[in-house]
Amino acid sequence: MSIQVHDSLFSLCTRDSLYQMKVDQYGVLNHTWYGPDTAMDMSYIEDYPEISFSANLWDTEKSRMYSLNDRLLEYSCGGISDFRNPALLLTVPDGSSSLDLRYFSYEIMPDKYALEGLPASFGDGQTLKITLKDTVYDIYVDLLYGVFEEENVITRSVVIRNLTPFEIKVKKIVSASLDLPTSDYEVIHFHGRHAMERMMEKTPLTHGTFSIGSRRGQSSHQHNPGLVLAKANTTETSGEAYGMLLVYSGSFEAEVEKDQLDQLRATIGLRSENLNWTLKPGERFCAPEAILSFTENGLGTLSGQYHDFIREHLIRSRFVHQKRPILINNWEATYFDFNGEKLLDIAQTARELGIELFVLDDGWFGQRHNDDSSLGDWVVNEQKLQMPLRELVDRVHDKGMQFGLWIEPEMVSENSMLYRAHPDWVLRSPLRDPARSRYQLVLDMANPEVVDYLANTFMALIEENGVDYIKWDMNRSISDFYAPSLAPERQSEMAHRYMLGVYDLADRLTSRFPDVLFEGCAGGGGRFDAGMLYYFPQYWCSDDTDAHNRCLIQHGTSFFYPISSVGSHVSAVPNHQTGRTVSLKTRGIVAMAGTFGYELDLSALSDEEKEEVKAQVETYKAMQPLVFDGDYYRLSDPNANNVCAWSFVSKDKKTALVQAVVFEHKPNAKKPHVKLQGLDPMAFYRRKEDGMVFSGKALMKAGIFLPDTLGSNVGHQVELEQID
Known part of the structure; x- marks a missing residue:
């Protein structure tokens, strides 16, 4: 059995690992072990000396040998006697932040838990629910564990239930907290910027707290919501490594603390400064899911465990194992300067080279002739196309190709009919002008009326025009965290409510159109995370298509995410982002390590280059099953090697x-x-x-x-x- 309970000991068993918790004599849930399977109760390794200035629980009476501040805890709370980074902070009815959680009950469920309104893994896996209760108030904390035995994965989530007659405030809630007895690890994390995402960086742990995160309302180009803890001597093929990956696409934080006893606490979850959630009597709050995995066999094995798990148990699209079409995107060939016949010429040339999907990018709607107008006006500009969109789609279909369309649902231009009709649908403080970014403002996705409008608009657009593929883009971060749809006292909930609205829209569209291939994008890879992959089986990896830089970007991406999710294209040279010239052969090889396509003016290629493209297309068609479903291995570190x-x-x-x-x-x-x-x-x-x-x-x-x-x-x- 993957879940074993013996008296007060809880053991979660996967093929190669053991995760263990134990309720102690005071009802506190201790974390005793996460590592190789040892086939025994690991609480024998606990050693907690008397530490000066460590507060003691009242229950311990005069004993000074027991302090929460020194123990390995399963889910810690602020406000009593643990001075380390807490997993949970609430404001309780008496106005304090004190919470004293003790073991209450457990339940083993035969199926994997689901999370209402949030993406979460699925499939054959048992659930352990351990319920903790505050010693004073009827506040219950359900710790959820999904155990995937063969995959060597344990998922975690947390549900807070307020059964008091009072309101409480959730100030901080992490999805997973992991206490380890030693701290001789390095933190591997993935930082970056627009067009240079997920750069791998190793950071030795020092005393204090290492922290990464995002305040941008999206998981961001700057930090990906995952980290690896690895022994200093861990390589691709040997050594201990733990992974923590958050299934969430909004503001987040991840912290790793080395304490006074050289113990380690790692946490990952919602960003606390963007959260002060009111929980009324009878209400509950659910944290996003976190995916944990462990190996003794190096970083390559850890990545493989994540790749297989995300493919099999997180991406719900039917396309996850299906052969996907090789595409041509018109963006770098035309930008905003096109009409229908010009697009059909591109499609014809692409078809002659074996390309299977034509994608019309930005500029097909409203009066969108540059990037300062018309976002939100999702009405086809037939004057610009010189034909109805349905005619363009049908003529592409007649060539034996599929048709795709670019959209940016969450954004609006000030110069748009939508903004003029609904200025109250935009995130902005009532007394301040909003910050602009790329001439865009952000729609209030916390407003169900906005989500309904977008759902109805895009459902009609897809259905009426027979679209086969959608590229969902998001080209700015959130800066004005004020939603007009929310009461003033609820504004601290806006960041999370925004993401719930995005997930609602994504769920509606992908559920309504299961045969449409959706690809995510956020200025490239600004929201490339496990949360979005639940809805979209592939994600545009980066706006930087330079083959040299893509080696680095795709290297970092591979630590958590399967190659079948990586959007990667051959683009023109000199490259539009870097000015670098790289051979067509190299550009093809790099782009084939993903969902392959082209983003250039095919008519500008020589006959010899067109023959090379044709050969690349045939090569990729033959190798795509191996790329998508095979095991991926990093054979070198491009940050340190030639x-x-x-x-x-x-x-x-x-x-x-x-x-x-x-x-x-x-x-x-x-x-x-x-x-x-x-x-x-x-x-x-x-x-x-x-x-x-x-x-x-x-x-x-x-x-x-x-x-x-x-x-x-x-x-x-x-x-x-x-x-x-």
């Missing part, structure tokens, strides 16, 4: 694809070299390009050389097939 290399290995280990980019040719040096991973060590593999045969053990222990090619950012691809 090579960015990665591979895909089929689940049965019979085929492998190695892809690499050598950043710079170094004269009078050995050829670039990589060691492979994930192969069958006892099998033999033939290299497709020259027929040379290698043992799996040799490929993993000694590796292979890449060709020594002159130039910079040179891409290479090696195909291997197991032989008898």
Whole structure:
């Protein structure tokens, strides 16, 4: 059984890990272990000396050997005697922030829990619910644990229930809190900026608190809502590592604290400064889900566990394992300057090269001739297209291609019919002018009337025009945290209510149109997170399409997110973001490590380049099942090496694809070299390009050389097939 209960001991068992909690003599729920399966009660390793200036529970009477401030706790509260970062802070009826939670009950449920209004994992998994209760008030805290035994994953969420006759305030609530007895770990996190997201960074822990997060109303380009705790000697193939990933797309915070006893507490959840939630009598508040995983076998294994779990148990789209169309997006070919015939010419050329999906990006609606007007006016500009949208769609369909459309539901331009009709639908303080960003204001997604309007508008647009694909964009952060639809005393709830509105709209659209392929975008990868992947099976990885930079961006993205979710395209050179020129071959290899497509003017290509595109398209069609469903391995660290290399290995280990980019040719040096991973060590593999045969053990222990090619950012691809 994946959930075992013996007296006061709770054990959550996966294939390779054990997560353990125990209720002590005072009814406090202690965290005793998360790590390798030890097949025993791990509370024997607890050692808590008397620590001066550590407050003691009243129950302990004159004993000074028991303090919450020193113990490993499962879910800590502020206001009593634990001075570390709390998991939960409430304002209770007496006005204080004191909360003393003790064990109340437990329940084992045969199915995985669901979260009302929030994305959450699903599938075959048991649920353990442990209920804690305050010693004074009828305030109940349900700790939810989803146990996925074969996947080595434990999910967590928390529900607060107010059964008092009074209002209480939720000031801070984290989705997962993890106390570990030692702190000899590094924090691996993923920072960045627009067009340079998810840069991996390792930070040694020092005493105090390490913190990342977002105040932007979205998970953000600047910090991704996940972190890894890894021993200093952990590599891709060996060493202990813990992962914590938040299934949420709004403002968040993650903290790692090293305390006075060199213990560690890691928490992840909603951003507390954006939360002061009123909970009336009888109401409940549900925290977003967090996904936890552990391994002793290195960062590659940890990533693989997340990849498989997100594919199988989080992305609910039917497209998750289906072959997806190779697309051409018109944006970098035309920007706002197009008409219907020009778009059809692009589609015709694309079809001749084997491309399967034409996507019309920004500029098809209202009076949208640049980026300072018409957001919110989702009415087709037939004068600009010189034809109805349905005619354009039908003519693309007649070419044997699918048709896609760009939308930006959450935004509005001041110069728009929608804003003039509904200025009260915009996030803005009543006495202040709102901050502009990209000439855009943000719609009040906390307002059900706004969500209803958007749902009805886009449902009609998709249905009436036979659209096959939607790209949902969001091109600014939230700066004015004031929703006109909410009462003044509820404004502190706005950030979370906004995200609930976004999830409601995404749920309505994707449920209504299960056969439409949705791709998320937020100025590129500004909201690339597990919350959005619940609704959208793929996400535009970054607005930076430069192949060199994409190696770094996609490397960081791969630590949590499956490659099948990574939107990656071949774009023009010189690159529009960096001015760098990289060969079409390299651009293709990098973009194939994702959901492949093109974003350039195909008519500007030479006949030779068009033939190369045609070959790339055929190659990707053949390899997409391996890229989507195989095991992904990072073979080098592009932040520290001259090579960015990665591979895909089929689940049965019979085929492998190695892809690499050598950043710079170094004269009078050995050829670039990589060691492979994930192969069958006892099998033999033939290299497709020259027929040379290698043992799996040799490929993993000694590796292979890449060709020594002159130039910079040179891409290479090696195909291997197991032989008898």
